[in-house]
Every structure is written in structure tokens, then in C-alpha cells.
Amino acid sequence: MKNISTSKIFILCPANNSTGGPEALHQLSHKLRTKLNLDAKMYYIQKKSNIDPKPKVYNIYDTLEIDTIEDHSDNIIIIPESLTNYIYKFDKSKKIIWWLSVDFYSICMKNRHRGLKFYLSKYIKGKKEDKEYYFENLPNVYHWAQSYRSYLFLLKNKVPVNKISFICDYVNPLFFKISSKENSTEFKENIIIYNPKKNKREIRKLINKISQFKWIAIKNMTPMEVVDTMNKAKIYVDFGYNPGRDKMLRESSVMNCIIISGKGGSSLYQKDLNIPEEYKFEFIKENYSKIISKIEQSIENYEKYIVDFVEYRKEVLEEETQFENKLKVIFSK
Incomplete structure (x- = not known):
């Protein structure tokens, strides 16, 4: 990108949100500024008065906030897929979704086009x-795919290949500092740990069938508590629907957990979840006994089975370096 050294970069981000997407956006700011x-500055959407829009857990990332965006041909606006309505608000700037x-x-x-707020805005305030x-092919709009699934989605919507880059975020550095040594018991x-926001019905069935083991839901925990819990667990179970390369799957891998997964969303693709196929199951009645057997065997033979995840863990451990390298390539063009 021309004149990048003098460009201003604005990163749109939902305010007061500490899920995987907003963390990736804060990581992006951090790397653009420090490496x-x-x-690069954060532009928060739907801020609340007297509340810092940046979650405290992201204070490890170097960011600065800005309240207005300067629309200029030299500038770049990075927009998550949840906020694509901002594409047409800035005609001159380069945009990256x-x-x-x-x-x-x-x-x-x-x-955005339903609910009381929408009707008041449209019909009362006019x-x-x-x-x-x-997916209009606009000359100053580019795309980053966080997952292989996203890449296929963009191709399906006729986005030119030369406008797509693969940029995946990385696991919170806290996990690297505390992670167990490889294959350590x-x-x-x-x-067995799981995300209770997903696959509630499936997990409840498994807990009822395998109650001899301790099941812990990853919820209402500080990042340090998540790290400590994953560090003790042998298995992470996820039969939920993953819209992108799921953070918790990658975090559990860093903490040397055996992963037993469904095939929902990005988990279907080896390029997004590169674990042996024998650990992926469709959660259907015909597979219940196989899933239960795999969980029991993994608990009882942890040292033997964890070696199956060395390759995937290695990929995850390299994500931060890959992230930095991709940004250097993109912003040096």
C-alpha cells in the first residue's frame, strides 16, 4: 500500500466486548503499532458513557482510541464482518473487511434493520x-479471511482472489507463559472442559453418560482462571458450531488438552482444525457410543493420545509469528 508510513489506520471494534473477534482487533492494533x-487507532462502536470501551483484559495490547475517522485516500479502515454497514460511510479511504x-x-x-431502535430512527426521526x-466489487475494498471457511465463503460470493489475504489472529500470550511442557502429565x-455457551444439549447427554469424570464449564472465569483450568484438564470437548477458527479450541491445544470435536462450521475443515479425523464426530445417535469410548480412552491413555495433537499445537504456537509476517507483507506493498 502506497504511503503506508504516513497513513492513518482506523480499526472498528464493538465497545465493551471481550469475545474472540474484539480480541483479534486489539491484537491487530498492538502488532501494527509495536512491530x-x-x-493505528481503535474506533469503538456503541460506546457507553463513563465506561472505558476497551475491556481491562485487553490492557496487555498496545492501543489508542480515536473518536472520529478521517476519510482520506491515504488512510485505511479495518472493519470486522459484523460492521460492514460502515463500508459506504467512507468513500475515499481504503477499506479492509x-x-x-x-x-x-x-x-x-x-x-440493524429490525427492532424498536430501528423503527424509531426510520419512521419517527426519518x-x-x-x-x-x-459484495460489490469496489476498487478500494479488500478482504482478510481468518479461516479457510471464510476464504471459501468469499470465493462463493465472487470476491476476486487477488483481493483476499489469509490473516488469522493468535492465542492470548498468557497461555504461552503458563502452558505445560509438551506431553507433560x-x-x-x-x-473434561467445555464451553457452556455452545452445544448445551450434547454436553448434557455426555455428562449424564460419563459422570465418573469431572466436567468443568469454562464460564465466568478470568483469563488466568481459564489458563489454570485448561492446564489441569486432559480433554476439551466441543460439539458446537464454530463460525471461524475458534479461540478456545486453540487455547486448549496450547495447554496440551486432547480435543474431541464436532464438525460444525469451521471445525469441518482440516485447514481450520488440524486434528486427526478420528477425534471429530457428527453428534448423532449412531455415534454416541463412539464418542463416549473416545473420551474414556483419552482420559485413561492421555500420554499415548496427546501425541496425536503435536502438529496442531505446533501450528497454534506459530500463529503469532505468522500474524506478524503477514501484516509486514501486506503493509509493505
Whole structure:
């Protein structure tokens, strides 16, 4: 990109949100500022008065906030797929849509055009609706795919290949500092962990069938508590639908957990979840006994089975370096 050293980079991000997508956006700011020495600033959406829009857990990332965006041909605006209605608000700037999820694109678009707030704005105040982005081939709009699934989605929507880059975020550095040594069983207990926000019905069935082991839901925990829990667990179970390369799957891998997964969303693709196929199952009645057997065997033979995840763990451990290298290539063009 021309004149990048003098460009201003604006990163759009939902305020007061500490899920995987916003963390990736804060990581992006951090790397652009600390590794590339670029003028990158966060522009928070739907801020609340008297509340810092940056979650405290992201204070490890170097960011600065800005309240207005300067629309200039030298500047760059990075937009998550949940906020593509901002594409047409800035005509002059270069725009990059970061597809951290495929699904939130259509979900958020629909939500913008329904509800009391929308009707008050349109029919009472008379404001025009935001113009939405439907993959028009605009000359100053580019795309980043966080997952292989996102890449396929962009191709399906006829985005030119030369406008797509693969940019994946990375696991919070806290996990690297505390992670167990490879194949170590020193801290491991007969614990199975899971994300209770996903696959509730499936997990409940498994807990009822395999109640002899300790099941822990990863919820209402500080990042340090998540690290400690994953460090003790032998298995991470995920039969939920993953819209992108799921953070918790990668975090559990760093903490040397055996992963037993479904095939929902990005988990279907080896390029997104590169674990042996024998650890992936469709959660259907015919597979219940196989899933239960795999969990029991993995608990009882942890040292033997954890070696199956060396390759995937290695990929995850290299993500931060890959992230930096990709940014250097993109912003040096």
C-alpha cells in the first residue's frame, strides 16, 4: 500500500466486548503499532458513557482510541464482518473487511434493520437506513479471511482472489507463559472442559453418560482462571458450531488438552482444525457410543493420545509469528 508510513489506520471494534473477534482487533492494533510502527487507532462502536470501551483484559495490547475517522485516500479502515454497514460511510479511504466470522455478517445485517431502535430512527426521526454491503466489487475494498471457511465463503460470493489475504489472529500470550511442557502429565487430572455457551444439549447427554469424570464449564472465569483450568484438564470437548477458527479450541491445544470435536462450521475443515479425523464426530445417535469410548480412552491413555495433537499445537504456537509476517507483507506493498 502506497504511503503506508504516513497513513492513518482506523480499526472498528464493538465497545465493551471481550469475545474472540474484539480480541483479534486489539491484537491487530498492538502488532501494527509495536512491530510495524504504524499509526493505528481503535474506533469503538456503541460506546457507553463513563465506561472505558476497551475491556481491562485487553490492557496487555498496545492501543489508542480515536473518536472520529478521517476519510482520506491515504488512510485505511479495518472493519470486522459484523460492521460492514460502515463500508459506504467512507468513500475515499481504503477499506479492509476482516472476516473473523462468516455468520455474523448476515446476522448483524438483519439486526440493524429490525427492532424498536430501528423503527424509531426510520419512521419517527426519518433517518435513512444504512446502505449495506453485498459484495460489490469496489476498487478500494479488500478482504482478510481468518479461516479457510471464510476464504471459501468469499470465493462463493465472487470476491476476486487477488483481493483476499489469509490473516488469522493468535492465542492470548498468557497461555504461552503458563502452558505445560509438551506431553507433560505433571498438572493433568481426569478433567473434561467445555464451553457452556455452545452445544448445551450434547454436553448434557455426555455428562449424564460419563459422570465418573469431572466436567468443568469454562464460564465466568478470568483469563488466568481459564489458563489454570485448561492446564489441569486432559480433554476439551466441543460439539458446537464454530463460525471461524475458534479461540478456545486453540487455547486448549496450547495447554496440551486432547480435543474431541464436532464438525460444525469451521471445525469441518482440516485447514481450520488440524486434528486427526478420528477425534471429530457428527453428534448423532449412531455415534454416541463412539464418542463416549473416545473420551474414556483419552482420559485413561492421555500420554499415548496427546501425541496425536503435536502438529496442531505446533501450528497454534506459530500463529503469532505468522500474524506478524503477514501484516509486514501486506503493509509493505
